[in-house]
Amino acid sequence: MILGLESSCDETAVAVFDPARGLVGEWIHSQIALHEAYGGVVPDLASREHLQHFGPLLQRALVVMPASACAKIAVTRGPGLAACLAMGVATAKSLALAWRVPVVGVNHLRAHAFSPFIGLHAADPADFDAAFTKLLPHLGLLVSGGNTALFTIDEQRRLKLVSATMDDAAGEALDKGAKLLGLGYPGGPLVERLAKGGNPTAFTFPKAVAPRVSLEFSFSGLKTSLRYTLEKMTAAEIETRRADLCASYQRAVFEALTRKSALALERRRYRSFGLSGGVANNRTLQEGLSRVAAERGVAFHRAQPAHTGDNAGMVAFAAWAERESGGVDESGLALEIAPSLPLAQGPGDASARGG
Secondary structure, eight states: OEEEEEOSSSEEEEEEEETTTEEEEEEEEEOHHHHHTTTSOOHHHHHHHHHHHHHHHHHHHHHHSOGGGOOEEEEEEESSOHHHHHHHHHHHHHHHHHHTOOEEEEEHHHHHHHGGGHHHHHHOGGGHHHHHHTTOSEEEEEEOSSOEEEEEEOTTOOEEEEEEBSSSOHHHHHHHHHHHTTOOSSHHHHHHHHHTTSOTTSSOOOOOBSOTTOOOBOOHHHHHHHHHHHHTSOHHHHHHTHHHHHHHHHHHHHHHHHHHHHHHHHHSOOSEEEEESGGGGOHHHHHHHHHHHHHTTOEEEEOOGGGTSSOSHHHHHHHHHTTTTTOEEOOGGGOOOOTTOOSSOOTTSSOOOOO
């Protein structure tokens, strides 16, 4: 079995993955309540929390996986906050020494990229490789607080970056919009909650896209547009129309994601389309992208709620799924953190293999 560890930001997570059965256990300690008072993640506090909670979570994992049953330890090595990543890597190395098993480093973003297929494996572990191969080549959309990117997975399970955001990530745009609207942290889920009761056509915001022929994303003008809109309104008007503002702002973000995804699907033949990352939990976005895939006869796979945010299940799964594609770092006890690790190389690079 594979023990997965995740500590790239403000979630301390541990998971156990059995290739023959799937994920047999996942445990997580969330720090959202701690950082809420600061309006964002405080690295020093986050790393302290990781130090305090890895031990108790590992004790729970050992109930379902004795140390003697562990064949490998997989840990997030980047990207993320350096102090937080260091806690996870140090824990992984210590366990590897104590248990005398290999330790490998997993790219957090690549783990997100493979997360939509965790359910496919769980449905039939013995047939996963054959079922997954039928879905390749795959186009994926990763949407989180720090990243917005389109990427491909080819028949050799190698990742290649298709496009990314030229400025803010979609999740960051939602969080910034929530802050302007006085909604607090984390902003994305709060915007979604209010948007359900609002009119998405009540306000006109720029559709947050780069030039039509480009697959790159751009969200830099969206927050500015919202700020100018709010400056023209009274506090009472904002309060009365907050749901409409959220719905219209969210629509602008999601139309950009949907339009660029549709354009990418039209430019090349894919067998499947996937959605992953923290923003993938949004039902409106799921429905929009599902329609895009259905209209083009492409299978749609999305990460399940437990695997959209920072979690160790996807880390352990990716360590296994990428075991032969060059996607994991097998430097063992020499493993180092990589706070700025990219998802993968771009289409202009000589190799499709990323971090």
